[in-house]
Amino acid sequence: MKRINSFFLSLCFITSVYAGDILFPDIEGWQKNARVDHYNADSLWTLIDGAAETFLQFRYVEMQRMEYWQNDSVYFELHVYEYADEFNAFGIYAEERPEDAAFIALGTEGYADDYSVNFLAGQYYIKMHTNNSSGEVRNAMLEVASLLTSRLNPSPALPAVLSLFPPANKIPHSEKLIVKNFLGYDFFNDYPVFQMRYREGKNECFLFIIPAGNDENAGKLMSFFFEDQKISPAAGTVYKVKDPNNGILYLCRKDNSVWGVYNARSQKTAKILLQ
């Protein structure tokens, strides 16, 4: 399979590059660890066990960990995951983000509950958690998060491709970046897939966009779904495909990308989403 371009190609590979220590901010009343712990792609599992697999699907650089202590009993810790770019960081952030989270204004996007604060800041995904749910600890965590965000100076917006998804019936915060095994097949692994869930009455269906860089690549990518390789998918034409494992897919080529809908109960839904 021809790869689209080096930018998209880079989304799918893991690297392990050592970076210098992040300057974790000091805050009053809290003692920081003397040392920043670094975890590369080979050692991440020693901290987070099987959860590491998900983090390494995306183009992982490294993770830096820091603890803040108060009176030897109350603590919070930060895991700062650095990715190769903001797309990959968004990918892992979206993978873990609950759709019903309490979102707060922090970094590119973030949310918090009694014991944790998680947020996206450009190419960084930052996770904080504590053993104490008091307001004082939460304020300290938010202060560190805010100071750290200023230092990291992230992009204020999610990847622009997400704004292409039509807003009607969209399930908020359901957007994802899938870099491996899309639809349960490994032959799309060279392509990033942005996906959003939509309400269709009681049903939920999916709209996906695969940026291909140009029309020719989009056509080639689409033809992977076709039995008859002689077909050259025309722009704007919607193709209805029966996938034995995923049911009916609706596909079309649009704006240098492949757009598709699956799990829709009616053609009408697919038509609306693809138009």
Added chain:
Amino acid sequence: MAHLSKRNFLKKIALAGLAGAAFSPEVKAGISDTEEIQKRKLQTRVLGRTGLKVPVMSSGALPVENINLVREIFKSGIRHVDSALVYKEGKNDEMVGKMLKEFGRKKFIVASKVQNDFDYTAKKFLSDNIGREFETKLDRILSLMQTDYLDILYVHDARCREQALHPEIMAAAEKAKKAGKTRFIGISTHENIPEVVQAACEAGIYDVVLASYNFRSGEEVKKAFAMAVEHGMGTVAMKTLAGGYLDKERTKPVNMTAALKYVLQDPNVHTIIKGIYTFEDLKKIMEVASDIRMTGEEEKALEEAKQYAGLYCKGCTVCLPMCPKNLPIPDMMRAYMYTYGYGEPLRGKELVTKHGIEPSVCNDCEECTVRCAMGFSVKERIRDIARLRDVPDEFLA
């Protein structure tokens, strides 16, 4: 690993091209792979004193982004599903819950894991209320899974006996069992497996042990599984593909069926949990579950993998803080690989010389404190390779 080829995929797909907004009726589908999968008869083993009969292949983390594949996993005959609260921040547990609702709770053996923050240097839990933290996390799992109970609740990621035998952890797990929130208690471990299993056997409360086991595992891991079985525990193997690749560049994939069958040759392994991320993976896993005999090709692939794995250091650097002499262990393992794997002792010598490693470097340490994540005998290898320093280059070229 063989891939589902584009050709095979395309054979099963029919097309209707439609102009503009016009849509044609649904095209008739042929028999899908997944229908074939469901016809297989799976081999089962009994999970120790739990008495639970489980197919030899079970599901690990689910592909939560693909509900169609998750459904096929639940339809396939796999009955034992392993999850953890830390997998995708609870989304894995949530997906298990959706499937239990769809397929019926009683048809499945459901396991999940609770982990309390632990300081591995000080060997103590960080929380000042371990029991409450444990219970809160368990209740969150049950809520996400929309069920009243787990079949197996694991104390997650134990790496030393202090964790396995911690009175508050054991009390919290037993309290959950008495309250009917779990039928059985398990313990999961990736590191120091013999020590943790020994402690689990002593504790007496653990019914199941879940531990890493693959073709790179040493004899001590096999013995640990045997010990667990002798004590009546059920055993579950994980990390059976040893990372999935033989090399750091991820260009040499492990032969999946060979690696799985290797582990299942050991009768002390009752089942394997494996993440299933493609329909092709599912098909292969079901093939293994129905016939664990190795083919000639698999035996060959496994032999090659073992040879490669026996020499290859991943450079995870977990070993570095363990050595009191701060030796550059990953580089020394690389020197060993150059010498014995590549047949290039001169390259090995260069590394040894560069770091100024003396042949007697490990003599001061009676017992080596380094525990290699790959199971290498670090002390023996360093002593072996350090001898190169005194060998003239002309003998090595």
